[in-house]
Amino acid sequence: MKTKLILTVIGLSMLLGANISYSATASDVFKSFFAVSTKELEELKKEALSKTFEYDYKTCYEKTLALVEKMADTQIYAKKKDVIAVYCMDYNSTPAGIFFEEVDVSHTKVLISSASSRAKDWVASNIFSEKVQKPIEKIKIKSGSRPRNSR
Numbered sequence: 001m002k003t004k005l006i007l008t009v010i011g012l013s014m015l016l017g018a019n020i021s022y023s024a025t026a027s028d029v030f031k032s033f034f035a036v037s038t039k040e041l042e043e044l045k046k047e048a049l050s051k052t053f054e055y056d057y058k059t060c061y062e063k064t065l066a067l068v069e070k071m072a073d074t075q076i077y078a079k080k081k082d083v084i085a086v087y088c089m090d091y092n093s094t095p096a097g098i099f100f101e102e103v104d105v106s107h108t109k110v111l112i113s114s115a116s117s118r119a120k121d122w123v124a125s126n127i128f129s130e131k132v133q134k135p136i137e138k139i140k141i142k143s144g145s146r147p148r149n150s151r
Helices: 002-021 026-033 039-047 057-070 117-129
Strands: 049-053 074-079 083-088 094-104 107-114
Touching: 039 083, 039 094, 039 107, 049 117, 057 074, 057 083, 057 094, 057 107, 057 117, 083 117, 094 117, 107 117
Parallel strands: none
Antiparallel strands: 049 107, 074 083, 083 094, 094 107
């Protein structure tokens, strides 16, 4: 048991040391180790899908949060002032970010980012339509249809 603890501490220390040398903050290292970072999602904003809503910032954020909480197979893992980050469980726990930018007093731009185009499209279809959509059906493989190993 002590060996496991020591190895965990050494591993975390090495991870922390390696990431700090690449200019990551200790907070980023902690978040990435425990899979709660939104840094990658922020970097993907340049490829985000977006829509401007006729809501003030606070109303837009609250309506979006309420909608996300109703989305099946979606787990919120971070809530910040300008982003709601979720895992899309139907898409291999792919993270997606829902970002908010105030356009003016009565308009808010919402941006959806993800490394997965399927997850990004699904989250955007929910948020942009302002109603919960059914998840895309999973492809089911019949037990006898898998390719066999050639010998």
